[in-house]
Amino acid sequence: MTTKYKNFVISIFSDSAYSLDSSDNLYNYDKKYFDESDYIFPSIYGIRVVRDEEEFSAIIGSAGGATAASNKSVIVENDKLFMCCGDSVYCLSLPDLNLNWKTKVDTITCFELFKIDNFFIVHGELEITRLSIEGEIEWQHSGRDIFVTQNGENDFEIKNGIIIAKDWDNNEYKFDFKGNVIN
Structure with missing residues (x-):
């Protein structure tokens, strides 16, 4: 994925073969942000920011x-x-890619991130979360099963200030932005 922002070009790419402190890595990074774990991470991303002739890099x-x-x-x-x-x-701050904050938001994985006014809504596998702009969890809701439908369609949307999520069995959940459950 490559995007332009101001006078930066930002590239984000999977680097799943990356191993901390290995000399065999395909890329070297200025900054490294990893959880402490004995397990191999399923999500490892290299990030490169180029501004004019300056380059910044990080791996998460x-x-x-x-x-x-x-x-x-x-x-x-x-x-x-x-x-x-x-x-x-x-x-991460731009362009230097310093870590401002990192918040564990879901028990398993985060799929989507939506910016609403001065907060985020995170569509996770097991939780729907409202996250402040500073990375604080403001509320979370879980369902009876994972927030993914069997056919992978129409499992999450935000319409008219209402968050609508469906689980594996097509049970529908509705929340307002304050975290109230709507029937």
């Missing part, structure tokens, strides 16, 4: 399930990169 790795870097899991604004990776959401 997180526990939990795999997350795909896409326009639904990455938001760039106000000189910050917000990104789902595994079970967490990261906030």
